[in-house]
Amino acid sequence: MTKISAEQYLEDRLAELMPKMGLSEWRITLKFDGIHSDSDESSTIQANCNACNQSKQATITFYLDSIEGLSDLDEALIHELCHCILAPIDDYSLMAIAASRRRTEGMLSIAASQAVELIACNLERTFSRLLSNSDG
DSSP states (O other), X not given: OOXXXXXXXXXXXXXXXXXXXXXXXXXXXXXXXXXXXSSTTGGGOOEEEEEETTTTEEEEXXXXXXXXXXXXXXXXXXXXXXXXXXHHHHHHHHHHHHHHHHTOHHHHHHHHHHHHHHHHHHHHHHHHHHHHHHTO
């Protein structure tokens, strides 16, 4: 598979998967690179997602030299889109860091509850679409 055909496949697949996974409100940008260079295990890293739940934006970078075929592309894309669904945890982590600096444990409790609720809503939308599509 050429780089151009992999890129086109991923763009088309992203447009197909976003509504099915409850990510229609998101603006997701795909980037393509060679080998992941931040790790000694670079050959095992196929993609990376930087997602922000508050702005509903994400950038997914694919390291195409680590991907061998369509099934790898699909698995990597779906995995990274799951990071978007789980993005409220990142928001919680940032709030937890801020709260620990201010020593306000109450903020942590509220942030944790909000993160769990947002994730539950994201998963509900995802599974609702999957289950309604599988019914017939």
